[in-house]
Amino acid sequence: MSIQETATKIVNEFSLFDDWMDKYNHIIEMGKTLPMIDEKYKTDQYLISGCQSRVWVSAELAEGKVIFKADSDAVITKGIVNLLIRVFSNQAPEEIIDADMSFIDEIGLKEHLSPTRSNGLVSMIKQMKLYAVVFKTKMKEQQA
């Protein structure tokens, strides 16, 4: 699935829920299926700042695709980061860098999107795109 396809799929999932509580329950559910990172990555280096809860995100390149893993001490944060992982993981760096994030609006998580918000969604996206940039550069170097 492409980034856009996953995004659409997620938007559809959320559209089943009318009220905020069901939406959050779904986020919480997603938190429980998060591809967890190895304990050894739970260090300051992988910590994303700007969040009230602690979130660690790791990334590795496998066959030209980026594989993200993450963990957090808060369940909602886990759900949100998993939502991003579903969209970004297993995609080429290029795709991740260019990804249009407007689907987050459509889910009804818009309130989370302001850079001043304490949940750090913007910081997470920034960090994940940054990983993609690094991998893209690496891949170019290898080709050269």
Added chain:
Amino acid sequence: MSIQETATKIVNEFSLFDDWMDKYNHIIEMGKTLPMIDEKYKTDQYLISGCQSRVWVSAELAEGKVIFKADSDAVITKGIVNLLIRVFSNQAPEEIIDADMSFIDEIGLKEHLSPTRSNGLVSMIKQMKLYAVVFKTKMKEQQA
């Protein structure tokens, strides 16, 4: 004349004037007849702070009465300090200390009476009463 008598006299003088301009003209006139202090007193020691213009006040005791002299670089300030001198000068320290200053209200100079005002009327009164306190103490010591 007692302090109260002079005060009443001054209030009567000012009551002749209907508008603020005549009142200020009278103050300016009084500024011109100020008993000026000797140049040697124009030092920081005799300077009264809290005024936008500089005012120096000196005092000496002669036969149990306080004689005030003053100067200022601003004419209105001279007038105001002369008004105080007319009331206070040649009076016993005791009288000066106890003097009721409410006549200033009646003159229509009330706006000058706030301690936060930049003309320093309150500082001048304070300083003159302080001189009186010092002389009173001295006189007591001499009597003892």
Added chain:
Amino acid sequence: MSFDVLKIRKDFPALHQQVYGKPLVYFDNAATSQKPEAVINQIAEYYRTINSNVHRGVHYMSQQATDAFEGSRKRIQEYINAANHHEIIITKGATDSINLVANSFGRKFLDENAEVIISSLEHHANIVPWQVICEKQKAKLRVIPVTEAGTLDLKAFEQMINDKTKIVAVGHISNALGVVNPIKKIIAIAHQHNVPVMVDGAQGIVHDSIDVQAMGCDFYCFSSHKFYGPMGVGVLYGKEKWLEEMPPYQTGGEMIKSVTFEKTTYNELPFKFETGTPNVADVIGFKSAIDYIDGIGMESIKAYEDEILDYGIKKLKAIDGVKILADGAPKAGVISFLIDDIHPYDAGTIIDKFGIAVRTGNHCAQPIMDLLCIPGSIRASLAFYNTKDEIDRLAEAIITVKEMFA
């Protein structure tokens, strides 16, 4: 009932809002309070009439503004019963006040043999400035520990204070836990050693009547915005004898008597510590807040707040899995709690959706959170305009949180 909370609520326009379609419950009062209409109107009125720069103007508006500004200073003096109005220094907030004391007192009185005592319950504002000045002056920073009950360990304090101690800086009421410190005892002990005490009263002034002379503190500081006044104003009360000895902090206009390129002489108190154009509008607005509070009476406020706090603690404790922090310690205004093992951020996010404003996190008091080995807490901080109904709504929200994260 003499305390008519519904009538009082009418004075606070911000309380009558809907958040996510639900009536707002504002339980973030320790962060900042809502303002009575009288304060909001006073600020507007000021800007519509006497708005001017103060102190140096001969013109009418400037003199009016100066009178109102200095009148506000006198009102603050009167309210906390300071001996002199020049012992009231206007700052931009409690943090600014503490920085002033740490910096100015510190440069004068701290050296490599000196010690400063703070406590484990402090807000960062009463920690970091002391860390910084101690490092600069090579002095030692010592910290009063807390007991199991969450109260300051006075025995440890008595052993800690000594000839080297130059100042004790402690909070009156902890913003993170709501614990009321035994401030009079601390001052008595310190004064036995001739050590001055600075009290961080950012929360103290909100929940109790303050008489700085009866309390005996050497410095007391607080923010207007937590005490129903405007933002951008703080107060530092300091005993004249200390303020006289301390060097100026910030410099510029107003705080100087004369300036030449060779030599500058400083103005008298309080101006020595006040430079730049002061926040005249908000200082005058703060006076309206004090008038408003005084009109109701801090005694009635305190009685009512204690009543709802007590109700709230009981109500929340009755919910299985809710843990009140520093339970049992004397408290004012604050319920700081955890729900099962649920992360405070998770809980806060859901509680918010009920239209209830609580704060989550370490409340700028990381050291005490570290001591308690928790990442933070959920804090419901009450004001006299809150009601038992609102607490019931919080309790319901907590039950939903428990269900969602079960």
Added chain:
Amino acid sequence: MSFDVLKIRKDFPALHQQVYGKPLVYFDNAATSQKPEAVINQIAEYYRTINSNVHRGVHYMSQQATDAFEGSRKRIQEYINAANHHEIIITKGATDSINLVANSFGRKFLDENAEVIISSLEHHANIVPWQVICEKQKAKLRVIPVTEAGTLDLKAFEQMINDKTKIVAVGHISNALGVVNPIKKIIAIAHQHNVPVMVDGAQGIVHDSIDVQAMGCDFYCFSSHKFYGPMGVGVLYGKEKWLEEMPPYQTGGEMIKSVTFEKTTYNELPFKFETGTPNVADVIGFKSAIDYIDGIGMESIKAYEDEILDYGIKKLKAIDGVKILADGAPKAGVISFLIDDIHPYDAGTIIDKFGIAVRTGNHCAQPIMDLLCIPGSIRASLAFYNTKDEIDRLAEAIITVKEMFA
């Protein structure tokens, strides 16, 4: 005429007052400006709705307040064309901003071999903080002299600047005389020597469009209250590279990342320099002021102000015995003058009685008054809401003053 001053005056409620039974003429704009209704209403609106503490709250109001607060920072960035929004530091006023730079830059870059250059035209706020830090760091303070015409002596400046110079701190427009300094030339000269320049823009921002990148300054600071915004807010713009290198100034909550009693790590820009609860209400109010000014357009404002300034100078000069200070120098907004040998305080007291607010004294710029050998001046400082009629009224008052003190 495209600039409709009578329509604009309607936006400023304070202008429509009577003082001593006469319509107010407000000519004390350099001390503080009046505020448009939009600003006054914005502050009230804030307190009636989203009033909250910012940055750390998960709840709705706090997030709204944070967005509005950070939105105001971005608006300021945009207005002065700073490269990054984290280069905009919120302070309590220009004086606070300058103290921040002097203290923080000074501690890092000044030592006994260093020199700092200021000018003779500075406000005390841009003198005393440099005197103090130079004394502390044992650095040398040097002062650009003025020419006969009242302008800065650039030749002298070029000879003064050298390898030891660490920073140049000069005003953009002099508040005491209204002289516009050749700020771009000063920056060019300083940058040739790799010396950064701090511009005190307290008056500059009021009378001209500011583009900090085009200007090239390293720091630019100003106060909201002089620029039609609320009191209690100031701005420090600083180039990222300097702000990154400078140590924090005040400390406490918000500006830290983590606090333990052993070690405290500081937050990123801009928060590294912002501690304590910010003045959210007034920062948001300041945004409204910028929107208002931008709505009219600084170019039209400047054109109109230059027109009435020109008119005013001509009108006053035509009165026998009136002496305009620094006449002939490029000017903005200010007519600083003397009448015969009449003491400014005498003149000001009488002018006030005509309902005209002017300022008298040294305008917190004693050194330049000392250089001119005068105790002070009478200063009429104009804003774009002033009119030629008002200048005529001032001229009439001056004639009465002359008569009274003849």
